[in-house]
Amino acid sequence: MSKNTGKILSAFRALAGGSCEIISGKVVAGSIDETNGTISVLPTDGESPIEGVMLKAHSAGGNGILQIPKDDTDVVIASIDGTGEWAVLLISEPEQVSVKIDNVECLITADAVTIANGSVAFVLTPEIIKMTTPTESLYAVLNDMITAITSLTVGTSTGPSTVPINVASFTALQARLSNLTSA
Numbered sequence: 001m002s003k004n005t006g007k008i009l010s011a012f013r014a015l016a017g018g019s020c021e022i023i024s025g026k027v028v029a030g031s032i033d034e035t036n037g038t039i040s041v042l043p044t045d046g047e048s049p050i051e052g053v054m055l056k057a058h059s060a061g062g063n064g065i066l067q068i069p070k071d072d073t074d075v076v077i078a079s080i081d082g083t084g085e086w087a088v089l090l091i092s093e094p095e096q097v098s099v100k101i102d103n104v105e106c107l108i109t110a111d112a113v114t115i116a117n118g119s120v121a122f123v124l125t126p127e128i129i130k131m132t133t134p135t136e137s138l139y140a141v142l143n144d145m146i147t148a149i150t151s152l153t154v155g156t157s158t159g160p161s162t163v164p165i166n167v168a169s170f171t172a173l174q175a176r177l178s179n180l181t182s183a
Contacts, residue, residue: 008090009076021079022089025050029071032095037066039088041077053077053086061102068095129181139181146174 009024024044031040031051040051053075056066069075069091076090096109107114112125123130131138150170153160164170 005074005076005090005092022076023078024074024076027069027071027073027075032068032071034068039069039075041075041086050077050086053088054080055088063100063102066098066100067091068097069093070095128179131181137181139177142177142181143174146170146177150174 005024009022025041026044028040028042028049031049033039037055038052039055040049041053042049055068056064067088069088070093074092075088077086078089079085080087096107098105098107100106104117105115107116112123114124115122119134121130121132129138150163150167152164153162155161
């Protein structure tokens with residue numbers, strides 16, 4: 001346990017005034033249950049693992065913040081009611097964090113940030129940005145727009161014009177589009 005974790009643990013104990021128990025431990029590998037929002041923790045004092053430790057306080061509709069720790073990482077947990085109901089207070093290395101409020105959810109991992117509001121989503125990764133709705137994506141709209149520009153003709157007194165003189169510039173933009181966003 002690091003020096004800072006020890007200080008935090010001491011502060012929690014002082015605040016609790018003995019009415020709840022606070023311990024440190026490690027997440028038992030393979031014990032993460034994202035569906036139920038629980039983990040098992042092996043206390044640092046070597047006692048048997050504590051199962052069913054809540055990763056977040058339960059609320060109606062699943063709202064709240066959920067931190068999923070990596071296997072075998074340090075955590076600090078507290079007994080909520082003094083009779084063995086445990087919840088996580090501190091996670092040394094989160095695997096992912098999600099925030100949910102009604103229909104809006106934000107999921108953060110080491111690889112991406114996803115924000116969803118119903119069926120509309122925004123995804124940001126180190127390589128691309130992706131925005132989608134049930135019927136459209138940013139990629140499709142921009143790709144269709146560039147395709148329309150490259151085939152643009154204008155009526156003149158002598159008949160239709162040719163495609164734009166700078167059609168190669170638009171074709172190059174279209175090729176670069178997949179560097180920023182995906183379908």
